[in-house]
Amino acid sequence: MAADEQDRVVCVVNPSSGVRRGRTTEQRIAAELPDAQCWVTRYPGHGIALGRQAVEDGYGTVVAVGGDGTLSEVANGMLAAGGEKVRLGYVPAGTCNDFARGRRPVAHLGGLLDRTRDQQTDVGTVTFTRPDGTRGHRYFLVGGTVGLISVIGQRFTEKTPVNRVLKRLHLPLAETASSLRTLARWRPVAVRLELDGEPSHRIITNLAVLKVPYFAGGLTFGRPRPARAGHLDAVRVAGVGRVGVVGLMWRVFRGAAAGHPAIHLQEVRTVRVDADRPLPVEVDGEIVGSTPAEFSVHPSCLTTVV
Numbered sequence: 001m002a003a004d005e006q007d008r009v010v011c012v013v014n015p016s017s018g019v020r021r022g023r024t025t026e027q028r029i030a031a032e033l034p035d036a037q038c039w040v041t042r043y044p045g046h047g048i049a050l051g052r053q054a055v056e057d058g059y060g061t062v063v064a065v066g067g068d069g070t071l072s073e074v075a076n077g078m079l080a081a082g083g084e085k086v087r088l089g090y091v092p093a094g095t096c097n098d099f100a101r102g103r104r105p106v107a108h109l110g111g112l113l114d115r116t117r118d119q120q121t122d123v124g125t126v127t128f129t130r131p132d133g134t135r136g137h138r139y140f141l142v143g144g145t146v147g148l149i150s151v152i153g154q155r156f157t158e159k160t161p162v163n164r165v166l167k168r169l170h171l172p173l174a175e176t177a178s179s180l181r182t183l184a185r186w187r188p189v190a191v192r193l194e195l196d197g198e199p200s201h202r203i204i205t206n207l208a209v210l211k212v213p214y215f216a217g218g219l220t221f222g223r224p225r226p227a228r229a230g231h232l233d234a235v236r237v238a239g240v241g242r243v244g245v246v247g248l249m250w251r252v253f254r255g256a257a258a259g260h261p262a263i264h265l266q267e268v269r270t271v272r273v274d275a276d277r278p279l280p281v282e283v284d285g286e287i288v289g290s291t292p293a294e295f296s297v298h299p300s301c302l303t304t305v306v
């Protein structure tokens with residue numbers, strides 16, 4: 001790559017990320033990264049196409065501006081185009097921003113060009129079944145879930161009239177309604193689980209496979225640090241009744257989940273999960289498909305800067 005290509009920067013901005021974000025982030029980019037190109041995503045999934053385009057056009061730094069979903073899409077496009085050597089910057093401007101938690105985002109966006117801030121980052125990879133029955137593949141930077149959290153996520157994304165109205169009225173209200181409707185009918189699920197190839201049959205409430213300690217906007221299962229390099233945290237929440245789930249969610253929301261007897265955390269390299277009735281698979285905040293799903297990790301695959 002020529003020196004001037006290394007210095008070329010493009011920002012991929014999701015205007016729909018976050019809650020009532022206004023245009024402040026775009027204004028910051030114009031003021032603090034005046035030489036950067038600015039591309040705007042126009043539809044869900046567009047970040048993948050733009051991440052790929054940025055690598056093909058020879059940009060040295062691609063800055064994802066939005067939430068974890070936007071970061072994930074841009075990373076997927078870059079990696080699909082063989083852009084492991086291209087730097088991936090991130091400006092957290094979404095709702096949850098779990099990838100950026102625990103890191104100190106730059107005070108001035110020009111800091112994203114400072115190569116001393118670069119970090120080699122593990123990238124998770126997951127395979128799953130697409131709605132058309134074919135197998136799909138995604139890279140992830142935050143994590144994935146199968147079980148209660150992914151079912152709530154699926155209900156939230158359903159394009160029903162009730163959801164449409166609630167989302168227009170108040171986004172957190174729509175999220176709460178999806179959670180309550182799911183919980184009202186929730187039963188623990190039987191899954192076949194393989195952690196590092198070790199098979200077991202489990203009744204679970206939820207399985208999370210995490211690259212960072214946070215999910216759903218700063219919630220944790222009580223683990224203060226990310227999994228070691230080359231590893232993933234597999235967090236299995238055992239099957240508990242509806243009252244148990246509410247109690248557990250309350251502990252998680254209070255940041256007091258550590259040590260709860262239903263939470264089992266194991267650092268692993270691979271996870272496979274399957275169920276008799278396919279369960280939705282959520283990855284970096286998006287429902288991508290359904291089980292069976294296999295998770296693994298590519299160590300130090302991407303250079304990120306936050």
Ligand SMILES: Nc1ncnc2c1ncn2[C@@H]1O[C@H](COP(=O)(O)OP(=O)(O)OP(=O)(O)O)[C@@H](O)[C@H]1O
Nearest residue numbers: 018041042044045066067068069070094095096097
């Ligand atoms: N122009 C657009 N209109 C509607 N949706 C879009 C557009 N561009 C991108 N998207 C989709 O918006 C989704 C959500 O974006 P993102 O995850 O960045 O924001 P968020 O949900 O607010 O943040 P977080 O994931 O941190 O909670 C992404 O899945 C992406 O596909």
